[in-house]
Amino acid sequence: MGEQRKIVTAAPENSETPLDATRGWVTPNPLFFVRNHFEPPPIDGERWRLRVEGCVDHVIEWTWQELLDLPQRTVFATVECAGNGRSFLEPRMPGVAWGAGAIGHAEWTGVPVRSLLERAGLQPHAIEVLFEGADQGTEPDHPEPMHFARSLPLAKSLHPDTLLATRMNGELLEAIHGAPLRLFVPGWYGVASVKWLNRIEVLDRSFCGYFQTKKYTYQRRTEKGLETTIVGPMAVKSEIIRPRKDEVIGIGTNRIVGLAWAGEHAIANVRVSTDGGQTWAAANLIGPQAPYSWNMWEYLWEQSRPGTYALMAQATSTAGQVQPKEYDPLYAGYMIHFSRPLTVQVRADTRSQATAGNIHALLFDINAYAEENRRAPLDLDAQYCEGSGI
Numbered sequence: 001m002g003e004q005r006k007i008v009t010a011a012p013e014n015s016e017t018p019l020d021a022t023r024g025w026v027t028p029n030p031l032f033f034v035r036n037h038f039e040p041p042p043i044d045g046e047r048w049r050l051r052v053e054g055c056v057d058h059v060i061e062w063t064w065q066e067l068l069d070l071p072q073r074t075v076f077a078t079v080e081c082a083g084n085g086r087s088f089l090e091p092r093m094p095g096v097a098w099g100a101g102a103i104g105h106a107e108w109t110g111v112p113v114r115s116l117l118e119r120a121g122l123q124p125h126a127i128e129v130l131f132e133g134a135d136q137g138t139e140p141d142h143p144e145p146m147h148f149a150r151s152l153p154l155a156k157s158l159h160p161d162t163l164l165a166t167r168m169n170g171e172l173l174e175a176i177h178g179a180p181l182r183l184f185v186p187g188w189y190g191v192a193s194v195k196w197l198n199r200i201e202v203l204d205r206s207f208c209g210y211f212q213t214k215k216y217t218y219q220r221r222t223e224k225g226l227e228t229t230i231v232g233p234m235a236v237k238s239e240i241i242r243p244r245k246d247e248v249i250g251i252g253t254n255r256i257v258g259l260a261w262a263g264e265h266a267i268a269n270v271r272v273s274t275d276g277g278q279t280w281a282a283a284n285l286i287g288p289q290a291p292y293s294w295n296m297w298e299y300l301w302e303q304s305r306p307g308t309y310a311l312m313a314q315a316t317s318t319a320g321q322v323q324p325k326e327y328d329p330l331y332a333g334y335m336i337h338f339s340r341p342l343t344v345q346v347r348a349d350t351r352s353q354a355t356a357g358n359i360h361a362l363l364f365d366i367n368a369y370a371e372e373n374r375r376a377p378l379d380l381d382a383q384y385c386e387g388s389g390i
C-alpha cells in the first residue's frame, strides 16, 4: 500500500501529512493534511454561488464560471494548522492531538479576493472581511449550529496573493480541501483559509465569531500587559523528518533531513544541534528560499561514538525571527513552534545512512515539477548551498 494521510480523528476527518516520507517540495494532494471542524457540506455545483455583501457599493453573486473568467494567480505556500504538534506538549492541552504532520506545501491557484472586492466597490468604513464556509455544526460550548467563519483584516484581504482558490497543485480542489472554492491566505495558519466558501461580507466592525474568540486566540505580552490576540501569521519553525524519533543509526556519517518555514517570510538559515542544544552548526538549505514556502534542509552528521543523542533544529526567518527553545504556555495550545529535541541511538553494529535519500534527486523532483508546469527550472548549482558547515 502506498503512503496515506495519517488519521487522527475519523469523523469528521482530521488527518496528517506523512511528513517523515516527504520526498519533494510540494505535498501531493492525496497526502495533504485535512483539518475539519464539521463534516464537509454537500454542495450542488450548479446552484452554488459566491455572494459578496456588506459594506460594498454593489452586492454581487458570482457563479463558478464567472469566477473562472477573472484573471487567475498562482502562489506556492506552506500551510500549517495552528495546533500542529499539540500532542508533544506537556502538560497536555485540549484539542485535536496532532503529531508533527498538520502541515503541507502546495501550489495554490485562484482569483485574488481583491478583484472581487474592487468590483463590488469597498465603502470607506470597511475594516475587516468575513469569510463564511457552507459547513456547519456545533461545539460543546456552542450548542447552537454555526457555520465555520473567520474574518481577515482588510489589508491582508486586499493583498494580491490572498486568493479565492480553485486549484491545488494544478488540480481542481478536492471536496475535503474545500471544493469548489476556498479562501487561501498565504503565510497564515490554516484556520484563516476558509473552505467551502460561499459568502463574503465586508464589515465596518470586528467580527467576534466562535473561531476567533472562543478558539484560535492566545495571549501576547505587551507594554500594557497581556493582550488577547487572534491566531494569524505563521511563526518560524523547523522539523526534523529523518532520522525518525528513537531510530537506531550507525556510527559514521548520517544525513539529518528536515523542513523549515516562516509564514509570510522566507527561511534565512537553519542550525542543527546533535547534543541537545549545547552546540550548533549550519544546515544546508535545499531548493528555493521563497516567502511563504518551506525549505527542505540537510545536515551531514559525523559521529564515531555510540550513544543516545538529542537532535534539534533551529530556524531563522529572513525577518530575523528565531525559533524559540521552549514552548510559551501563553500560546494556549496553538503556535507550537519551539525546537523539540528528537532522540536517536547511534550504534556500532548498524550501518550509517548518509546515502539514504538523495538530495539531488529531490532537487530533480522540484525541477521536473516546475518544468511540467512550464515554469523556469531551478538552477541546480545556484540553489544548492553546498559546503556551508559540512
Ligand SMILES: Nc1nc2c(c(=O)[nH]1)N[C@H]1C(S)=C(S)[C@@H](COP(=O)(O)O)O[C@H]1N2
Binding pocket: 032, 033, 034, 035, 036, 037, 038, 080, 081, 082, 132, 133, 134, 135, 148, 176, 177, 178, 189, 190, 191, 192, 193, 194, 195, 196
Ligand atoms: N469551512 C471550513 N474551513 C476551514 C476549516 C473548517 O473546519 N471548515 N478548518 C480550518 C483549519 S483549522 C485549517 S488548519 C485548514 C486546513 O485545510 P485543509 O483541510 O485543506 O488542509 O482549513 C481551515 N478552513
Ligand SMILES: [Mo]
Binding pocket: 035, 080, 081, 082, 083, 189, 190, 191
Ligand atoms: Mo487549523
